[in-house]
Every structure is written in C-alpha cells, then in structure tokens.
Amino acid sequence: MLFGTQTVNSKGHLEIGGCDTIELAERFGTPLYVMDEALIRQNCRDYISAFKSQYPNTTVTFAGKAFLTTAMCRILQQEGMSLDVASGGELHTAMMADFPVKNIYFHGNFKSDEELRMALETGVGRIVVDNIHELERLNAMALQMGKKADIMFRLTPGVDPHTHRMISTGQEDTKFGINIKNGDALNAVKRALECPGVTLRGIHCHVGSQLLDLESHIGAIPIMVGFAKQVFDETGTVIEEINTGGGLGIRYIDGQVPPTIETFAQTLVASFLSAVESFGLPNKPKLIQEPGRSIVGPAGITLYSVGTVKRVSIVEEPGYRTYVIVDGGLSDNPRPLMYEAVYDALVANKAGEKATETVTISGKHCETDTLITDAMIAPVQTGDTIAIQCTGAYNYAMASNYNRLRRSAVALVKDGSADVIVRRQTLEDLTACDVLPDRLA
Ligand SMILES: Cc1ncc(COP(=O)(O)O)c(C=O)c1O
Structure with missing residues (x-):
C-alpha cells in the first residue's frame, strides 16, 4: 500500500513528496529516513x-x-x-x-x-x-x-x-x-x-x-x-x-x-x-x-541499501529462507526487537514490479535484528533499495548508536524538493563525547 504523496514514477521507482527515492538514496546515502x-x-x-x-x-x-x-x-x-x-x-x-x-x-x-x-x-x-x-x-x-x-x-x-x-x-x-x-x-x-x-x-x-x-x-x-x-x-x-x-x-x-x-x-x-x-x-x-x-507514522519511510541476499537451507527441512541484509537495522528501528512490531516493505527501485518473493529483511547488527519476517517483495538483489513503510513514528526518535553505527539522516520532502532536517552523524560525532583520561593516554 502507498501512503500520502507516494507514487510509482515512470522509471518504476517509488516516489515520495515528488522525489524519486533512488535519487534520494544516492544523494543523501542510506539508511535514510524520509518524511512526507x-x-x-x-x-x-x-x-x-x-x-x-x-x-x-x-x-x-x-x-x-x-x-x-x-x-x-x-x-x-x-x-x-x-x-x-x-x-x-x-x-x-x-x-x-x-x-x-x-x-x-x-x-x-x-x-x-x-x-x-x-x-x-x-x-x-x-x-x-x-x-x-x-x-x-x-x-x-x-x-x-x-x-x-x-x-x-x-x-x-x-x-x-x-x-x-x-x-x-x-x-x-x-x-x-x-x-x-x-x-x-x-x-x-x-x-x-x-x-x-x-x-x-x-x-x-x-x-x-x-x-x-x-x-x-x-x-x-x-x-x-x-x-x-x-x-x-x-x-x-x-x-x-x-x-x-x-x-x-x-x-x-x-x-x-x-x-x-x-x-x-x-x-x-x-x-x-x-x-x-x-x-x-x-x-x-x-x-x-x-x-x-x-x-x-504513515508519513515516514526508511530507505536501506541491500548488501547481501542469502539463501539459507536447513538440513532435513524443506525449502530455504531468503535473508535480505540491509545497511541499518536495530539502531535505526528498534521496534521489531522491542515489541515485535510489524512492517511492510517494497523494493523502491522496482516499485512497479509484482511482489512475488517472501524474504526476511534483517539488519547488520550483532543481534538477530530482523526488521520484517516474511515480507512479500519484488525479486531483490544486492544494490537494490528497500523502502520500509510507516517508519515516521518512534524510529528516528528511538534510534541509537549501537555497534557504533552513525545515526541516519532525515530528509523532509515536499513538491519535488528534499531538505536534510537532521544530518547524518559523522565518525567524529561518534567519539565526540568520549574522554581519554590522562592515565590511559
Ligand atoms: C503521555 C502520552 N501522550 C501521548 C502519546 C502518544 O501516543 P501515540 O503515539 O500512540 O498517539 C504517548 C505515547 O506514548 C504518551 O505517553
């Protein structure tokens, strides 16, 4: 389902606030919160x-x-x-x-x-x-x-x-x-x-x-x-x-x-x-x-880049599970792990294609930080962009630096313009509050 100003444009890309999400991902990097x-x-x-x-x-x-x-x-x-x-x-x-x-x-x-x-x-x-x-x-x-x-x-x-x-x-x-x-x-x-x-x-x-x-x-x-x-x-x-x-x-x-x-x-x-x-x-x-x-809530999406697509088959069990590993996870959206929150997703660069694959979308943290179990999405591969829907509430607000990941940027989109309203943290931000006492120098 599409929300607010979301559409699929002539390139088959998800568009929000008149902005192509793939261009947003290229311009601002991922993970990226986008608010309509x-x-x-x-x-x-x-x-x-x-x-x-x-x-x-x-x-x-x-x-x-x-x-x-x-x-x-x-x-x-x-x-x-x-x-x-x-x-x-x-x-x-x-x-x-x-x-x-x-x-x-x-x-x-x-x-x-x-x-x-x-x-x-x-x-x-x-x-x-x-x-x-x-x-x-x-x-x-x-x-x-x-x-x-x-x-x-x-x-x-x-x-x-x-x-x-x-x-x-x-x-x-x-x-x-x-x-x-x-x-x-x-x-x-x-x-x-x-x-x-x-x-x-x-x-x-x-x-x-x-x-x-x-x-x-x-x-x-x-x-x-x-x-x-x-x-x-x-x-x-x-x-x-x-x-x-x-x-x-x-x-x-x-x-x-x-x-x-x-x-x-x-x-x-x-x-x-x-x-x-x-x-x-x-x-x-x-x-x-x-x-x-x-x-x-419905005004926000999170864009992620797909790193690996892993097919895991289990000996003595039929079939396999496909893990789609994205470049964020628990640190930008702790809700699935905190209270089993559920979400929908789509492949933003294939938004016009039929959702024919059942996959598990997981993050990159040192936890089993599954964002969505059994998401139905279009066939996906490394380099694709995943959009998770309805992440506007309690996602950026609950974000952390777990695993020392940098907190993601937030872009506000409207009528074809996109502005960063929270910049992505830098590596320097990550150590800005660290203090090295003299005795450890
Ligand atoms: C005191 C208070 N007011 C309002 C809200 C907002 O609730 P919601 O986001 O479900 O509308 C909360 C959420 O926890 C709350 O604690």
Whole structure:
C-alpha cells in the first residue's frame, strides 16, 4: 500500500513528496529516513478540523516523543498544533525552534530537578505532574523561584488497552500516573489545592498506543469526567481541562484497520459530551488530544541499501529462507526487537514490479535484528533499495548508536524538493563525547 504523496514514477521507482527515492538514496546515502511533509501537515489539519468541528474547545498537541526535530516543531507551529514534550531534551529542541512556550505540555514520570527548573524558567504552558512526590518537589521549587506553575495531574483510569504490554499505560498496574480508583488521585488533588506554588488546571490520561479500536478511549472518558465531578463535589474546584492522551493506531500491515481521524474525533467527542452531561459537570472542560504515531507514522519511510541476499537451507527441512541484509537495522528501528512490531516493505527501485518473493529483511547488527519476517517483495538483489513503510513514528526518535553505527539522516520532502532536517552523524560525532583520561593516554 502507498501512503500520502507516494507514487510509482515512470522509471518504476517509488516516489515520495515528488522525489524519486533512488535519487534520494544516492544523494543523501542510506539508511535514510524520509518524511512526507504534505502528509504530516494533512494529518495535523485533519486532527484539528475533525475535533474542532465537533467540539471547538479542543486543543490538539503533538506527542513529540514520536518524532521531534526543530523542523518538525516549525511545521507544528505553522499548523496550529501544541506540543507535548517528555524530557528536557525535547523541551530544548522546541526552544531552539522558538516554539511558543505556552503551548507546551511537559510530561514524564520522572522529571529531574534540572528538567523541573527548565520547565519553570521557560514558563511552559502546563506541567503534567505524575506523582505526589513530584508535586511536592515542584511546589517547593516554584516557591523558591518565585513562580507559580500551571499543572495537570497524570491519572491512571484503570482501563486495560488491548495492545502490546510495552505500550499499555492505562491499566492500574503501571508506573505512570496516579490511581483514581484507590483514592490516590483525589488525595493528590486535595494536596495540590494546598500548594501555593501550583495551580491545578486539569487532568490527563494516556491509555496506550497503537490502538486499533476505540474501546479503551471510550472506557477512560467517563472515568476521567466522573473524577472531575468528584473533585468538584468534594472540593468545589472546577477541572478546566481534560486531556485523554494519544494512542490512535495506524495501518502497518494488511489487516490492520484503524479508525479514521474523523471517526476517532466523532466517537471521542460524543462520549466526552455525553459523560459531561450525565455526570452533571458544572462546566464544559477543554478537551485535549495528544496524538503522535497517527500524525507522523504513515508519513515516514526508511530507505536501506541491500548488501547481501542469502539463501539459507536447513538440513532435513524443506525449502530455504531468503535473508535480505540491509545497511541499518536495530539502531535505526528498534521496534521489531522491542515489541515485535510489524512492517511492510517494497523494493523502491522496482516499485512497479509484482511482489512475488517472501524474504526476511534483517539488519547488520550483532543481534538477530530482523526488521520484517516474511515480507512479500519484488525479486531483490544486492544494490537494490528497500523502502520500509510507516517508519515516521518512534524510529528516528528511538534510534541509537549501537555497534557504533552513525545515526541516519532525515530528509523532509515536499513538491519535488528534499531538505536534510537532521544530518547524518559523522565518525567524529561518534567519539565526540568520549574522554581519554590522562592515565590511559
Ligand atoms: C503521555 C502520552 N501522550 C501521548 C502519546 C502518544 O501516543 P501515540 O503515539 O500512540 O498517539 C504517548 C505515547 O506514548 C504518551 O505517553
């Protein structure tokens, strides 16, 4: 399946953003992440218009953990998106891009003192407090600095999403947030109301990621709204904002059929408004959405050069397995090894040819870093270029220097132009932070 602006051009090559992927690979080298700017922008627009047309008092914030660079921050700003950051590094990236600081939500289940200080100094819009200990630290620090922080609480609604356990976060047994059902969340609210260094603005939850149905979102909404009502009844405090996180899944392979952004918005808003009404909330809180994957996932591909094609036959077993070894792997995409993530691929220089071969696409690391098992692709040989689809989310963001591979470049393509928005690391970059102590000199 082709996404966004992808087509097959007259040379039979995969094209994205009006650029021939084989020319991109030659010009910028491989592995190469390529991001389709038009599709990113379209997804931002779809989110904003789908939610605002249902409920104008909605803010859509992009979950920066999915893919964050200074260029991405500029696109988000131009599209009227807010931004969720989950570390001082992500906040720094946003500041380097002059992203409007009031539209930043600072997340994370362990914010260091340095990160809390950065959040207070820069004046981020909201600090999403994960636990009571963090509340006390933040309050003390804000008072010391003569500041008052606008906060939300990250809550655990106790909804178990049906997704990989590594990306499940809404269930009660989790390291994230404060439990609603056992009363901890209400106690945290009461404590926040006594803290002069913070103003409680809202509540937040995020049930999980890559969700292909809306069951868990819909399950979490009445719990969140019901909690807002409980807060009002017990303390008289009006919860102004309810953030229901991100989580909408995308189609990585055939058979995965996520709801559209339109359906997602309609279903969520309907469930939200109905809960607001049935619990008799004194206000209509702002609704905040925090998508990551569904904005950037389908907009990215990774281009790899094929090194070796190995046919491995196993004695006493019929047939053979064909391994297609590419010049990246675990270091540019750890998701298959981390949580058995699945992907589709094609041979970018043979994009017009029929997919007739079943192969296993593997990386070059000292692990069995299989990127795709049993990919159906066109006949492939050394020197071909493989494109793996839907690598825009949590790929560049999770990349490492394992085996001291240099991190790959990211090219942003649109209307036939390609710009490097992250340059490929050099060999010098790899040792730039190494220190040789005198005693080893
Ligand atoms: C707090 C929070 N918000 C939003 C997201 C984005 O989720 P997704 O990329 O599935 O939309 C995440 C992902 O882990 C998250 O932890």
